[in-house]
Amino acid sequence: MARIHVNEALESAIRLHEVSMSMNRVSRRGGRTARQRLRRLAGDESRRRLQVYTGLSLEIPVGAAVAVVPGSKEASVGEFMRLCSGTLLPDRGRVEVRDPVVPMLPKSGLLNESLTVRQNIYVAGILLGMSPQQVADSLAWIVSFAGLERSLDVYARKAPPRLRQRIVWTVTMATRSRSFAIQGALAVGDEAFRRQCWEYLLARRQDGVTFLVDDSDANLIRFCDRALLLLEGRVEPIESVAEALARRVEVHEDRVQSRQDEADDEWQDE
């Protein structure tokens, strides 16, 4: 039943072995002819199958804080994170983890508007792999860390967006997992809570917790000690985050240049 293979004897935190995966990319139809416009109006979409990874093998060491940097339009960070956390399965190959990789998204489907904050804490905790008893044991910590003393029995639909972000962030951290895949939610909420998030994350990093992070460039440089550059069909490990960000710009410029060259060639042929 478990989607991902948890192997406590694994030396690295995450291991991808010969992973191949294709994804359907959906895009709205373009074009300016009457027929194309009508199809667009009718909501017609084009779907194409894209080979995202072919025979990808890589290991992420325990305790690393890895910046996941998109190097091409086709290489989706979200899919790589989901692959590592087991919420997406490869077509071929194997993903092994030493500890469950808990995902964190800024706008996740964890909170349910028709439940109270307290109920949501339980549901979100269970969805992230905690037992009801573990959630009950962590409840006091979650309430004090996220400042939920007065809003515990309020319905989530009445909670402001920043409070919801605080709930999701704190419950995710309450899982006490040794690996996290954080996408755009390294530090959330108001200034004071963001400071709290940073303090907590830096302490966990010191403890040897593994992080896969996709966030702003400034946050990546501040928090991560190495990077993975996602390119078409492959992943390039890079020792320095700044270098990876520079490589991303290079790759982007190369692509723009090659597109211009192609356009020039076509024009000359005509």
Next chain:
Amino acid sequence: MLVSRDLHHKYRKFRLGYLWAILEPLGMSVTMWFVFQVLLGGRRLGDQPYYLFLTVAILPWWWFTSGIASSTRVFLGPNRTLKVSLLPTQFMVARVMVARFADFVLSTPLVIFAMLVTWTFPGPLIVLYPVAMVVQFALMFGLALMVSSISAVVPDFARIVRIILRAGFYLTPVLYSLANIPAGARLASHANPLVGILGLYRMGWWGQEHLSLPGYAISALVIAVVVIAGFIVFGRLEHRILKEA
């Protein structure tokens, strides 16, 4: 919590709320009784009293169709919960099945109502009623795993399921008894697993009429095959379900 939220979400827009869990099958059973007993009463359909006979089977049938129809929609469209949930994907199907089971439990007072109206009470074999519930849940879960995963990959499949369910209503002895099926086809009819399950539900009131051990063995075998096939098909299609989330 999620199941109670689903039920709350389903009934909150109605003024009569949860009463609809009873009123809908009540309306259906009264209509069927009126048509098949009063209007077309010339031919003896099923066991007597017919209203109780009908009610005992129509509630499980209602549960079955609503559960399987709901399962076609479990993975349709974007599903943000699936992107973060570390629970097995099957949990999403189980959640829908438990919600529909709760609907069924809420509607069971109708059977008591039918017993009082007809003044007919069950014998000791009524202990098979909860057994039938467990077996039906297992069958529905296996079938829902299959239906939900295929529907996620081939959306047209949901329409096909709807047609099969409609046909299934007439091919399953809900309105009629096994005695109304030609003797030569009676044993073979147990290949429809619901025949055995409905027999278990009715056993408490009409024990002898529904006692067919070879028939139950066939139904049990088919149920086991469906449940195993459900898990296998779901396992094969799970990666595609997750991609569509």
